[in-house]
Amino acid sequence: MKLKVLIVILMLTAVFSANAQRGVRIGYIDTEYILENIPEYTEATGQLESKVQKWKTEIETSLKGIKQKRETLNNEKALLTKELIEEREEDIFFEEKEILDYQQKRFGPNGDLMIQKRQLMQPVQDQIFQAVQDIAKAKKYDFVFDKSADVVMLYSAERFDMSDLIIRTISRASKRTQAKNKAERRNAKDEDAVIEVNDAQEARQKILDDKKAEREAATAKRKQEILDAREAKKKAAAEKRAKILEDRAKAREEKLKERSGTNDSEETDEKTQDDID
Structure with a gap:
């Protein structure tokens, strides 16, 4: 039903809707x-x-x-x-x-x-x-x-x-x-007029409120986009810094290995020379 x-x-x-102009x-x-x-x-x-x-x-x-x-x-x-x-x-x-x-x-x-x-x-x-x-x-x-x-x-x-x-x-x-007398009836009539004015004001205020809400939503969206971009930049910078530190650590480790290899070679040569003598 x-x-x-x-x-x-x-x-x-x-x-x-099809037949109406408005x-x-x-x-x-x-x-x-x-x-x-x-x-x-x-x-x-x-x-x-x-x-x-x-x-x-x-x-x-x-x-x-x-x-x-x-x-x-x-x-x-x-x-x-x-x-x-x-x-x-x-x-x-x-x-x-x-x-x-x-x-x-x-x-x-x-x-x-x-x-x-x-x-x-x-x-x-x-x-x-x-x-x-x-x-x-x-x-x-x-x-x-x-x-x-x-x-x-x-x-x-x-x-x-x-x-x-x-x-x-x-x-x-x-x-x-x-209403029991003319004064009360007049007050009721005045209240009708006030409410009709208020209705029109409410309609205008509704339009203004909707526009304000749209502006606030757009502003909030833009702020969020800026914050997201900043966070993305911070994240990229942190990742870049971590990569640099990692590369430096690897380079330092390779140098230490090279030095260790050179020292081992020199010690072997000295030992060989001692055996000859």
Whole structure:
């Protein structure tokens, strides 16, 4: 499924690029990241998690009680009549069924947890969808994908990430909705203007930062090349010096051998002369 979605995206992009006079503008969002940074959602999620833990504790406690009753019944069976045993087993069975029904009511496919999750998610999803629509139209994006959904992101450059912009848009909308008087509404509107200016400044700053990073990378590369050249020269000089020393040592050794040979010859001549005398 994911592969099919990716193929469709690539085909649409190719077709759009072939027919469009300008390049295709593609953006993406990370829904999970956005949700984690919306205070209302994280607060509501925390409250729901507290409920879930309470439900789990209730179920676990009840199931432990059932287990204890079964163990007690097994220990007392020798002292009970068949009718009493069947009666108590039936009571335990119905009690266990009630607990399992309660568990299904809370955690089943159509249980309270799923219902409350949908109720919690739907308003935020609507806000995210609307923010994406507004931003995509305003900034002339051709495609916007969700990184945390089924679309496979083989690569994603950070400059195309709209997640923070979505968070700011939802935050501004929330402030405008909650504004109680003209002053608060005016402040929210002023904040919108400031953020739009900041967005433009961020875009310009991003270009400057990219150029600076390129210059720094080129400078670092050049420095490394100079250092490598120096090291190569040092290594060559050291090798040359070692060769000279080695040649000198060999020459000295050869001279010593020559002298030793001459002395041996002279001693032989003197010995021969002595024998003659």
